[in-house]
């Protein structure tokens with residue numbers, strides 16, 4: 001097994017609001033290995049982005065806070081790192097790309113100035129050397145006429161081109177981990193596949209790991225090695241992409257897969273998971289998926305089931321499997 005690049009251990013990130021405490025990330029543990037693409041999936045509001053922002057040290061303080069847990073990266077616990085150290089790591093060792101390329105770019109700075117910025121700051125290149133490197137990077141991400149593009153401003157480029165620029169900036173310092181939060185969602189469908197291909201090509205060429213955040217299981221099937229399914233701020237299932245798609249275990253994952261549109265298959269109506277994601281302001285004692293679950297039983301009211309191994313490197317947190325464990329124990333003692 002390849003080396004671990006990043007590890008989250010029981011991460012809790014909360015926001016203190018006037019309405020109360022929003023438990024956005026409520027005990028997330030995960031591993032990202034070298035060269036691996038790990039996808040975090042789940043519906044809107046289940047804590048995917050807040051997990052990513054926690055790793056980047058970009059949680060809005062003081063309202064938002066990592067209240068407990070560890071983020072281990074390069075031998076350090078980033079939860080304990082100071083602002084200066086996080087600034088050094090961000091953009092250099094860990095880079096992030098967002099859904100909206102326009103919001104990641106400064107409208108009044110040229111593309112060249114923006115691509116060279118991290119090179120000057122983190123690699124201490126001169127402005128001239130940074131512009132030269134920026135030209136190479138623009139060509140690397142597949143934008144023709146790189147020299148001209150460096151002089152252009154964001155409003156002169158299409159969404160797909162802008163996302164390529166953002167990727168060029170993200171990979172400019174050769175990060176070990178690239179976090180991509182819904183990197184294709186805001187783009188035209190015809191461009192989405194190209195941007196995903198580019199990300200995978202960059203990963204291969206630059207030997208990075210990728211943490212991909214998406215609600216699109218089609219994207220996951222295409223690019224991920226390992227999948228982490230989140231629900232209500234927790235990981236409810238995790239497995240290799242093959243195992244997860246072939247053998248989903250948690251009722252929520254099964255519903256997500258059922259709700260996935262299949263290309264080429266004409267369904268009259270797409271299946272939608274009934275009910276709504278739990279409100280992280282009011283997370284009760286019962287399993288957070290209980291109200292929407294076709295398999296619910298009385299025991300689901302009793303609390304949150306723990307993640308447990310249900311196959312080789314395949315974990316799920318569901319009372320269905322906790323009960324099996326109990327049955328085995330009862331059988332043994334009897």
Ligand SMILES: Nc1ncnc2c1ncn2[C@@H]1O[C@H](COP(=O)(O)OP(=O)(O)OP(=O)(O)O)[C@@H](O)[C@H]1O
Pocket residue numbers: 015017022023024042043044045046047048049050051060064215280
């Ligand atoms: N700054 C904030 N203040 C208060 N609550 C927040 C804040 N940021 C996120 N939340 C809440 O935390 C929960 C998780 O949000 P998060 O953005 O991580 O979800 P997500 O799974 O990434 O969904 P999406 O795909 O819509 O971004 C949501 O209920 C959200 O409203």
